Amino acid sequence: MTTVTIEVDGKSLPAQAGEMLICVTDRNDIYIPRFCYHEKLSIAANCRMCLVEVENAPKPMPACATPVMDGMKVFTRSKYAQTAQQGTMEFLLINHPLDCPVCDQGGECPLQDQAMDYGSDDSRFLEKKRSLPSHDIGPLIATEMTRCIHCTRCVRFGEEVAGVVELGAPGRGEHMQIGTFLNRSIDSEVSGNMIDLCPVGALTSKPYRFAARSWELQNHPGISPHDCLGTNINIQTLRDQVERVLPIDNPEINQCWLADRDRYSYEAVNSEQRLTQPMIKDGRKWREVDWETAINHATAGITTVLNSGSGNDIGKGIGGLAAASSTLEEFYLLQKLIRNMGSDNVDHRLQQCDFRDDNIAPRFPASEIQIQHYNNLAAVLLVGSNIRKEQPLLALRLRDGCNKKGTKISAINPVDFDFNFDTVESDVAAGGQMVRSLATQAAHVAQIKSAELPFDIKKIADSNPGFEQTANNLVAAGENGLIIIGALAQQHTDASLLKAISQWICDTTGCKLAVLGCANSAAGWIAQCVPGDNGMNAGQMLGQNGSAGLRCFILLGTEPELDSIDGKSALATLNKAEFVVQISAFKSASVMKYADVLLPMAAFTESAGTYINCEGRIQNAKVAVTPKGEARPGWKILRVMGNFLELNGFEQITIDDVTEEINLTDITPSCRLVELQFHPTLSSGEKSTPDLMESDSLIRVVDMPMYRAEVTLRHARALQQTADNPPPAAGLNPATASRLQLNDGNRVKVQNQSGSATLELRTNDRLAENCVYVPAGFMETTDLGRHVRVTVKKIE
Amino acid sequence: MLDKVLLSDASLQEIDNELDKYPKDRRQSALLAALRIAQEEHNWLSDELIEYVAEVIGVPPVRAFEVATFYSMYDLKPVGRHKINVCTNISCMLRGCDQIVNYLQNKLGIGFGETTADGKFTLKEVECLAACAGAPMMQIGRDYYENLSPEKIDTILQALP
Numbered sequence: 005m006t007t008v009t010i011e012v013d014g015k016s017l018p019a020q021a022g023e024m025l026i027c028v029t030d031r032n033d034i035y036i037p038r039f040c041y042h043e044k045l046s047i048a049a050n051c052r053m054c055l056v057e058v059e060n061a062p063k064p065m066p067a068c069a070t071p072v073m074d075g076m077k078v079f080t081r082s083k084y085a086q087t088a089q090q091g092t093m094e095f096l097l098i099n100h101p102l103d104c105p106v107c108d109q110g111g112e113c114p115l116q117d118q119a120m121d122y123g124s125d126d127s128r129f130l131e132k133k134r135s136l137p138s139h140d141i142g143p144l145i146a147t148e149m150t151r152c153i154h155c156t157r158c159v160r161f162g163e164e165v166a167g168v169v170e171l172g173a174p175g176r177g178e179h180m181q182i183g184t185f186l187n188r189s190i191d192s193e194v195s196g197n198m199i200d201l202c203p204v205g206a207l208t209s210k211p212y213r214f215a216a217r218s219w220e221l222q223n224h225p226g227i228s229p230h231d232c233l234g235t236n237i238n239i240q241t242l243r244d245q246v247e248r249v250l251p252i253d254n255p256e257i258n259q260c261w262l263a264d265r266d267r268y269s270y271e272a273v274n275s276e277q278r279l280t281q282p283m284i285k286d287g288r289k290w291r292e293v294d295w296e297t298a299i300n301h302a303t304a305g306i307t308t309v310l311n312s313g314s315g316n317d318i319g320k321g322i323g324g325l326a327a328a329s330s331t332l333e334e335f336y337l338l339q340k341l342i343r344n345m346g347s348d349n350v351d352h353r354l355q356q357c358d359f360r361d362d363n364i365a366p367r368f369p370a371s372e373i374q375i376q377h378y379n380n381l382a383a384v385l386l387v388g389s390n391i392r393k394e395q396p397l398l399a400l401r402l403r404d405g406c407n408k409k410g411t412k413i414s415a416i417n418p419v420d421f422d423f424n425f426d427t428v429e430s431d432v433a434a435g436g437q438m439v440r441s442l443a444t445q446a447a448h449v450a451q452i453k454s455a456e457l458p459f460d461i462k463k464i465a466d467s468n469p470g471f472e473q474t475a476n477n478l479v480a481a482g483e484n485g486l487i488i489i490g491a492l493a494q495q496h497t498d499a500s501l502l503k504a505i506s507q508w509i510c511d512t513t514g515c516k517l518a519v520l521g522c523a524n525s526a527a528g529w530i531a532q533c534v535p536g537d538n539g540m541n542a543g544q545m546l547g548q549n550g551s552a553g554l555r556c557f558i559l560l561g562t563e564p565e566l567d568s569i570d571g572k573s574a575l576a577t578l579n580k581a582e583f584v585v586q587i588s589a590f591k592s593a594s595v596m597k598y599a600d601v602l603l604p605m606a607a608f609t610e611s612a613g614t615y616i617n618c619e620g621r622i623q624n625a626k627v628a629v630t631p632k633g634e635a636r637p638g639w640k641i642l643r644v645m646g647n648f649l650e651l652n653g654f655e656q657i658t659i660d661d662v663t664e665e666i667n668l669t670d671i672t673p674s675c676r677l678v679e680l681q682f683h684p685t686l687s688s689g690e691k692s693t694p695d696l697m698e699s700d701s702l703i704r705v706v707d708m709p710m711y712r713a714e715v716t717l718r719h720a721r722a723l724q725q726t727a728d729n730p731p732p733a734a735g736l737n738p739a740t741a742s743r744l745q746l747n748d749g750n751r752v753k754v755q756n757q758s759g760s761a762t763l764e765l766r767t768n769d770r771l772a773e774n775c776v777y778v779p780a781g782f783m784e785t786t787d788l789g790r791h792v793r794v795t796v797k798k799i800e
Numbered sequence: 801m802l803d804k805v806l807l808s809d810a811s812l813q814e815i816d817n818e819l820d821k822y823p824k825d826r827r828q829s830a831l832l833a834a835l836r837i838a839q840e841e842h843n844w845l846s847d848e849l850i851e852y853v854a855e856v857i858g859v860p861p862v863r864a865f866e867v868a869t870f871y872s873m874y875d876l877k878p879v880g881r882h883k884i885n886v887c888t889n890i891s892c893m894l895r896g897c898d899q900i901v902n903y904l905q906n907k908l909g910i911g912f913g914e915t916t917a918d919g920k921f922t923l924k925e926v927e928c929l930a931a932c933a934g935a936p937m938m939q940i941g942r943d944y945y946e947n948l949s950p951e952k953i954d955t956i957l958q959a960l961p
Binding site for chain 2: 168169170171172173174175176179184185186
């Protein structure tokens with residue numbers, strides 16, 4: 005690229021030949037007004053607000069669409085430019101209602117600000133303004149289309165960034181209006197960004213509607229706890245209440261975007277279901293008590309269980325489980341509390357069921373490629389990952405790479421997910437087929453690289469070649485290739501095998517590996533909130549309907565009956581346990597059945613804490629609002645419990661004292677197993693993953709829907725109403741459905757060894773054959789437990 | 801997945817022919833023609849039909865809707881068997897189209913944009929149809945009728961089935 009020199013307002017500036025004028029002025033802090041131009045979107049040049057004077061040009065030029073040329077002389081504030089800008093502004097305001105006093109955008113509105121700065125104080129327009137009806141386009145975005153100035157940022161965002169074209173601009177001339185087809189809802193998982201992009205008050209946040217004026221809000225930088233990216237958020241509060249969450253631009257993580265999950269989860273913090281007072285169960289009745297009584301009750305219960313053990317068994321009957329969205333300090337203190345009581349049973353991986361590689365596990369699940377490089381990959385293989393719903397912002401980066409750099413993406417998934425990027429090849433394989441499909445790719449790689457294929461992979465690989473290009477793409481990409489192990493692979497009954505095979509492919513091809521753990525799971529590992537050699541993991545603690553014999557549980561921010569993949573067994577275990585302490589921000593009927601003490605915990609906006617993302621990036625969140633009612637930060641509750649139990653090492657005064665105790669040195673993101681071991685699949689007993697070939701029974705595909713995966717999200721009102729959160733249904737491939745003589749909309753009973761669920765049938769041609777998709781995270785489906793072999797019968 | 805088939809094989813074949821005119825990754829280019837073909841078969845474009853055409857072409861429905869609402873020659877409401885487009889642009893105006901319009905409106909008992917009760921005629925006002933030499937003019941279906949007078953209109957309308 006050649007460098008040229010241009011002159012703007014008398015200042016000489018260097019620029020790249022061909023780049024747009026507005027990029028140069030932005031870089032040099034010379035502000036040119038604009039509405040339609042946005043650095044992350046294509047150039048539309050339809051608002052005409054950025055008109056400037058260019059020497060020798062016959063008319064005012066739009067800075068966003070005028071490439072710079074050597075020696076170009078530009079005047080942004082000359083009389084000529086000002087007249088042009090004022091004319092544009094007068095035109096834009098012709099139909100704008102000027103209802104700023106009742107508009108949520110008022111005070112943070114580019115139209116309002118620029119009308120003050122660049123507009124005239126008068127209008128020649130005396131005719132009637134046009135007004136438009138506003139339509140309900142879903143629970144997240146409020147519309148007031150009369151205010152729209154047709155910049156089409158929202159339309160371009162959908163098409164270019166989100167990859168779903170939902171908004172368009174039907175009509176012509178004065179009749180043009182932004183809207184969805186037949187006023188359907190906007191269902192994108194990143195739709196809230198359109199609100200940020202809208203330069204007027206046409207699209208505003210529905211949950212935030214009329215809640216506050218922007219100038220009254222206080223800003224608190226924070227970290228979103230919901231996925232492994234550590235998205236930077238701005239928590240805005242009014243009178244100690246969270247009113248809104250906005251993105252903080254961080255080019256290395258979230259850029260200027262936010263997933264709807266991060267944007268709207270704050271509603272849970274203000275929910276009616278918040279636990280605000282310590283409570284204890286007297287016999288069968290709950291009553292509210294003060295903190296001291298509650299902690300005394302909790303420690304007395306724990307001590308009773310402790311004292312009934314003897315010798316080496318002391319403490320072995322106690323188990324601790326933390327939600328994956330807990331902070332580093334909470335993870336750390338929970339495991340410290342459990343371990344100081346002589347138990348090693350502590351875990352945060354409630355969604356996992358295969359733990360066979362724990363002894364060779366890396367330090368934490370990580371991405372070997374930095375988030376900012378996800379746009380620059382040559383080839384990607386997604387293994388059991390619906391990345392669009394699991395890490396929405398990473399999917400945006402993959403989409404960007406796919407469109408601009410031609411990233412070749414393949415997927416092996418139980419469902420042919422509707423990604424917002426193109427896939428080169430996509431294998432729809434559930435259960436054991438998924439392992440086989442991946443092993444087959446490994447065999448391809450071995451062939452291309454003339455490497456020796458380990459026997460353990462060879463014996464499961466299929467002779468049927470399957471994909472034709474994926475292995476080639478990965479080999480060709482080398483260290484610019486990436487294999488992503490998603491949530492569906494980590495929840496798989498053969499997760500350890502999927503990880504090992506992926507690692508072998510990476511070792512052989514030079515590709516990078518990413519195990520994208522849920523929420524703050526990296527911190528969970530680093531704080532050692534995972535069982536030691538003698539401890540039980542989450543699966544063992546909650547498995548087999550309580551036959552592991554744990555008598556006491558300390559739960560931190562988790563409702564295992566919904567958070568665990570095997571909800572039924574979890575519920576049975578907890579109901580059986582003698583004493584359960586629940587430390588949570590929320591209360592629920594099922595928890596109140598099995599818990600004995602409820603300790604109100606601060607929500608993520610109310611507590612300081614450390615988050616570690618998949619790159620090993622350590623970020624600290626500060627307190628944005630005071631905890632509701634009597635709630636206290638999780639780390640403080642755990643520390644005080646340690647004091648009351650008279651354990652050593654609970655003398656911390658501030659959260660920094662806790663953080664300092666944790667070894668955070670040398671956090672290199674590596675997710676490779678210490679030693680490559682291929683755990684046998686199809687083992688004896690109940691086959692870990694049955695094959696799909698048997699026609700009489702079906703395989704259940706379990707998934708944790710994006711807005712059900714943690715307790716906070718389950719209480720976020722607007723998110724619960726979105727299209728991404730449909731009521732639980734049984735998904736079936738149309739071919740399988742017709743073989744079973746079932747139709748879409750039938751009421752069916754899904755049954756397995758554990759129990760049954762009565763659901764509505766939804767045919768879905770994206771699903772693998774001979775599978776039933778039944779989501780976890782709902783009480784309606786809890787009964788099905790973890791057994792994968794199911795039958796489906798119609799209810800007459 | 802196309803649940804319902806709303807177009808005949810002939811129409812679908814015609815759309816395929818249009819698609820062949822453009823590069824494989826530019827299917828959207830055939831939208832204009834596809835909507836016209838769909839309208840010719842059904843006489844007007846219902847929301848359902850627009851969505852169907854979008855699926856055939858492989859674009860989001862709102863994209864087809866944008867095109868359909870942009871051009872005035874697409875009918876988004878049911879029209880009569882014969883659509884009468886009367887030009888009221890300058891040449892026709894100078895040659896007395898006002899009289900023609902009045903006569904048509906009185907004769908049919910409908911205004912612009914309306915359809916007769918028997919569903920036979922729809923009257924539309926259009927801009928220049930490039931037949932100024934024969935002004936005043938109107939278009940019915942695909943045919944132009946020029947140098948109009950009330951008597952001539954009577955004959956023309958009578959001859960239509």
